[in-house]
Amino acid sequence: MKPKVIVYRKTYDQVLELLREQCEVIYFESVDSSNQTAFYDHLKDAHALFGAGMKVDKDLLDKAPNLKVVSNVSVGYDNLDLAELRVRDILATNTKGSLDETVADTMFGLMLTVARRISELDQFVKKGEWKANIPEELFGVDVHHKTIGIIGMGGIGSAIAKRAYHGFGMRVIYHNRSRNSDAEELYKAEYQTLEDLLKEADFVCNMAPLTAQTEKLIGEREFGLMKKSGIFVNGSRGAVVDEEALYRALKEKHILAAGIDVYQVEPIHAEHPLLTLPNLVTLPHIGSATAETRLAMGLLAAESLLEGLNGGVPGTAIVVSQ
Numbered sequence: 001m002k003p004k005v006i007v008y009r010k011t012y013d014q015v016l017e018l019l020r021e022q023c024e025v026i027y028f029e030s031v032d033s034s035n036q037t038a039f040y041d042h043l044k045d046a047h048a049l050f051g052a053g054m055k056v057d058k059d060l061l062d063k064a065p066n067l068k069v070v071s072n073v074s075v076g077y078d079n080l081d082l083a084e085l086r087v088r089d090i091l092a093t094n095t096k097g098s099l100d101e102t103v104a105d106t107m108f109g110l111m112l113t114v115a116r117r118i119s120e121l122d123q124f125v126k127k128g129e130w131k132a133n134i135p136e137e138l139f140g141v142d143v144h145h146k147t148i149g150i151i152g153m154g155g156i157g158s159a160i161a162k163r164a165y166h167g168f169g170m171r172v173i174y175h176n177r178s179r180n181s182d183a184e185e186l187y188k189a190e191y192q193t194l195e196d197l198l199k200e201a202d203f204v205c206n207m208a209p210l211t212a213q214t215e216k217l218i219g220e221r222e223f224g225l226m227k228k229s230g231i232f233v234n235g236s237r238g239a240v241v242d243e244e245a246l247y248r249a250l251k252e253k254h255i256l257a258a259g260i261d262v263y264q265v266e267p268i269h270a271e272h273p274l275l276t277l278p279n280l281v282t283l284p285h286i287g288s289a290t291a292e293t294r295l296a297m298g299l300l301a302a303e304s305l306l307e308g309l310n311g312g313v314p315g316t317a318i319v320v321s322q
């Protein structure tokens, strides 16, 4: 009898084929009110869950008495109730290490777009407004040789530091739960308190994971500590930022500009005040969204799931069974 795996998010055929080698796969490209009953019916005898973003908490786990593995196709795992998983002896895994470079590319793209006003000037040309030499009021700011403050020096933060130090000659300062000696050695990264980082950085790049301790970590006080010439970018989770404080900081020009790829509520509502700000560049949570990387994430998540079902503890384990 093959173990039963529910896939609740669209993934690649190669990933499904890998899972089907050892499992019965119940595949939902997405789960919503139209198929939620079917999803819960299958959950009753499912041994593993595979997907990204679904809240896996007591309510859901009470409906899944046979669950052994939850495989997150994401590096973030704020959707998982780790205490409930641990007490039920359920292995949880993520896709750490498979998306660092791609997300770091996205964050640098966002930083450059904000700093050099690329979105705004693209529209300026396309609307036929380019009539003569560009006036200074449309100039952007330099990125190279400035100071980048990275909040969260994990795999993605380190990949950002690599680009900053080697690619743009930037000074790297960082704040993290613990010191990162590799980043300090490889990229001359300097550990700072959050307060000092916010005061010193020209670019503040948030990659802190969302936890009970980091919810609204960046709010009015923190934006107030930043330079008025400072640029803020967020690529981890929207809830790490107080969005009302971000709106006021940009509207009242306490900071120069910002770029965000993540939001407290996703998708962000078309009428949201943030979307009215000319000094904010927005992306639709595409940090890891390249076909190559999403396939690599899916294959890693599938391998982790299969290893877990076979009694192993993959390197991507977050919650190790007792």
Ligand code: 8YV
Binding pocket: 052, 053, 073, 074, 075, 076, 077, 099, 285, 287, 288, 289
């Ligand atoms: C998700 C992300 O993988 O990895 C994360 O934590 O936020 C994204 O890369 C994506 O949104 C779900 O497919």
